Amino acid sequence: MSERPETAVEPEVESEFAELDVGAPRVGIVMGSKCDMPTMDAAAGELRKLDIDHEVRVMSAHRDPDVVTDYAKNAKLRGLRVIIAGAGLSAALPGVIAAHTSLPVIGVPLTSSRSVAGGLDALLSIAQMPPGVPVACVGVDSARNAAVLAARILDSS
Ligand code: RP5
Secondary structure, three states: OOOOOOOOOOOOHHHHHHHHOOOOOOOOEEOOOOHHHHHHHHHHHHHHHOOEEEEEEEOOOOOOOOHHHHHHHHHOOOOOEEEEEEEEOOOOHHHHHHOOOOOOOOEEOOOOOOOHHHHHHHHHHOOOOOOOOOOOOOOOOOOHHHHHHHHHHHHOO
């Protein structure tokens, strides 16, 4: 008997879950640190205004790699349709999530007290993904735009 990876889900089960509408979050907003919350709150605020169910989580690609991996691998099955990921400095979070899910990932490069060149460090970390593993990238600290883009993605599918 062939072994299946633990995370593999039968396609028919996956589509049945996708059709369930129980107010489950459709957008996941994640960020690398609690200190990112004031900036990322603009994404949550915009989704609230647009009446789009969402969830907010703090997890660091560098400090909590297993948590990030599990979150990304389970996101689609849980009903999420888009993930917004904000991080500063060497901002690996959006890219690591994109490595583990086929959902669209929108990265928000963030500034912090230790940012280099006004957030250029995070901007390049998020935008310069290798071919085949895309992350959409909004402007530095532009969390609201990430939410608007997430809404447009939801609207177009
Ligand atoms: C990144 O490093 C976070 O996204 C945050 O923007 C930055 C600083 O985080 P702390 O070291 O202050 O928690 O991982």
